[in-house]
Amino acid sequence: MEKKKVAEWLAQGSVVVPKLLLNHYKRLGLSEGELVLLLHMQSFFEEGVVFPTPAELAEKMTVPAAECMEMVRRLLQKGMVGIEEHTDERGVRGEKYTLEPLWEQLVHHLYAQAAKDGQIGQQEEEE
Amino acid sequence: MEKKKVAEWLAQGSVVVPKLLLNHYKRLGLSEGELVLLLHMQSFFEEGVVFPTPAELAEKMTVPAAECMEMVRRLLQKGMVGIEEHTDERGVRGEKYTLEPLWEQLVHHLYAQAAKDGQIGQQEEEE
Amino acid sequence: MEKKKVAEWLAQGSVVVPKLLLNHYKRLGLSEGELVLLLHMQSFFEEGVVFPTPAELAEKMTVPAAECMEMVRRLLQKGMVGIEEHTDERGVRGEKYTLEPLWEQLVHHLYAQAAKDGQIGQQEEEE
Amino acid sequence: MEKKKVAEWLAQGSVVVPKLLLNHYKRLGLSEGELVLLLHMQSFFEEGVVFPTPAELAEKMTVPAAECMEMVRRLLQKGMVGIEEHTDERGVRGEKYTLEPLWEQLVHHLYAQAAKDGQIGQQEEEE
Numbered sequence: 001m002e003k004k005k006v007a008e009w010l011a012q013g014s015v016v017v018p019k020l021l022l023n024h025y026k027r028l029g030l031s032e033g034e035l036v037l038l039l040h041m042q043s044f045f046e047e048g049v050v051f052p053t054p055a056e057l058a059e060k061m062t063v064p065a066a067e068c069m070e071m072v073r074r075l076l077q078k079g080m081v082g083i084e085e086h087t088d089e090r091g092v093r094g095e096k097y098t099l100e101p102l103w104e105q106l107v108h109h110l111y112a113q114a115a116k117d118g119q120i121g122q123q124e125e126e127e
Numbered sequence: 128m129e130k131k132k133v134a135e136w137l138a139q140g141s142v143v144v145p146k147l148l149l150n151h152y153k154r155l156g157l158s159e160g161e162l163v164l165l166l167h168m169q170s171f172f173e174e175g176v177v178f179p180t181p182a183e184l185a186e187k188m189t190v191p192a193a194e195c196m197e198m199v200r201r202l203l204q205k206g207m208v209g210i211e212e213h214t215d216e217r218g219v220r221g222e223k224y225t226l227e228p229l230w231e232q233l234v235h236h237l238y239a240q241a242a243k244d245g246q247i248g249q250q251e252e253e254e
Numbered sequence: 255m256e257k258k259k260v261a262e263w264l265a266q267g268s269v270v271v272p273k274l275l276l277n278h279y280k281r282l283g284l285s286e287g288e289l290v291l292l293l294h295m296q297s298f299f300e301e302g303v304v305f306p307t308p309a310e311l312a313e314k315m316t317v318p319a320a321e322c323m324e325m326v327r328r329l330l331q332k333g334m335v336g337i338e339e340h341t342d343e344r345g346v347r348g349e350k351y352t353l354e355p356l357w358e359q360l361v362h363h364l365y366a367q368a369a370k371d372g373q374i375g376q377q378e379e380e381e
Numbered sequence: 382m383e384k385k386k387v388a389e390w391l392a393q394g395s396v397v398v399p400k401l402l403l404n405h406y407k408r409l410g411l412s413e414g415e416l417v418l419l420l421h422m423q424s425f426f427e428e429g430v431v432f433p434t435p436a437e438l439a440e441k442m443t444v445p446a447a448e449c450m451e452m453v454r455r456l457l458q459k460g461m462v463g464i465e466e467h468t469d470e471r472g473v474r475g476e477k478y479t480l481e482p483l484w485e486q487l488v489h490h491l492y493a494q495a496a497k498d499g500q501i502g503q504q505e506e507e508e
Contacts, residue, residue, distance in 0.1 A: 002374050006387055007230040012273045016141045016397055019266045022297055031316050032290040046173055062285050089216035103134040120256045129501045133260055139400045143270055146393045158443050159417040189412050247383045261484040268397045300427055343470035357388040
């Protein structure tokens with residue numbers, strides 16, 4: 001019976017943080033708390049929860065729901081998180097978060113840095 | 128435009144292979160082909176495809192659909208993969224694969240090995 | 255030339271955060287900042303830096319070196335991080351951090367929770 | 382004592398397979414066996430073993446050392462793996478494997494595909 005429990009723990013899976021993000025979130029203007037909130041979002045997405053509420057986020061974090069809401073608002077404002085329309089399998093329309101803007105900002109930052117270091121042409125950077 | 132493409136690539140995510148599995152699949156009686164098939168299953172699950180067909184698996188693998196079907200059959204027989212009932216959000220009943228048996232066999236193997244090495248008591252191993 | 259840069263980005267690898275840790279760090283008494291510091295440590299270890307300095311940590315984080323030092327001190331005190339002797343390949347003796355205590359506290363917490371929920375016996379929990 | 386063992390298992394870490402690689406290795410001309418060999422290499426690198434021998438690889442795989450050697454030879458020939466000079470911390474010179482060529486081939490393939498689909502300009506593809 002205990003082995004079953006241990007198997008369950010091993011089966012829970014992981015969230016992957018690309019080192020590119022870990023090494024550059026600071027330059028993108030993100031705090032550690034915001035980075036972790038983004039990891040929780042990713043974890044929720046993988047479990048099929050596409051629009052986690054501030055209360056759901058707060059349950060996992062050390063900050064109260066009101067502050068989670070404020071953090072999400074700031075991430076939307078900074079253009080790190082987006083909201084898209086979403087129709088679930090029953091045809092019910094709703095919203096979902098997307099982290100695509102985060103990846104775009106990260107790539108933008110990497111190109112700008114590589115152009116500054118002379119590793120790619122200015123023109124490529126500006127495309 | 129190109130940056131958008133690069134951001135998409137970075138955003139595609141990853142499948143995580145615990146080193147415990149990578150170091151022990153051989154002892155569990157799995158081949159490299161079967162290990163990769165299990166990774167494809169996990170990847171499908173994360174995209175919401177809970178019961179990938181042999182054709183869907185074969186599209187990503189170097190083996191034809193008939194052999195993928197045979198591989199899945201063998202994994203079911205060896206007790207590495209299970210099939211569970213599944214009701215989707217529209218209430219349609221179907222089946223889904225589960226990798227829980229794989230994790231249970233892995234834990235079973237780890238306990239047996241630790242007991243043999245005298246690291247845990249025989250009794251704990253037999254629980 | 256640009257493709258080479260993109261390949262480098264893809265090659266940088268990732269840090270893996272087990273969902274067990276992501277879902278329970280709060281109950282272990284860790285803040286979001288401390289969780290991210292632990293991820294940076296793990297990232298340094300993989301690059302062969304076994305005893306990152308507060309300055310090295312601070313370079314990646316939004317907190318100054320003095321506060322990083324304070325965070326590490328607190329993590330050592332809470333028994334989440336340990337320090338071990340380390341002899342490098344040239345025979346020079348030094349110290350290295352280990353995250354083993356973190357995993358032990360996590361497992362301890364999981365057992366305690368499972369015992370409370372009646373999923374494993376009290377005796378197993380106390381072992 | 383048993384908890385200590387479980388903590389060790391959880392602490393063993395993971396190897397990360399980007400979905401880009403999982404979805405495209407077939408098009409790069411890699412077999413499932415070769416993909417798994419590359420994962421073992423990555424796992425060895427993270428443990429500080431920069432030039433694993435065929436015997437070390439074979440110990441983890443279902444194929445004998447002679448075939449592992451043959452697989453590595455083929456990967457070198459196909460330009461998926463490279464060999465670089467390496468000086469360890471004691472100043473001893475030796476060789477190490479690098480997976481950079483794999484990532485470059487993957488990026489090359491992704492650009493070619495995107496150009497074919499009209500998502501990026503031909504010129505960008507040819508850079």
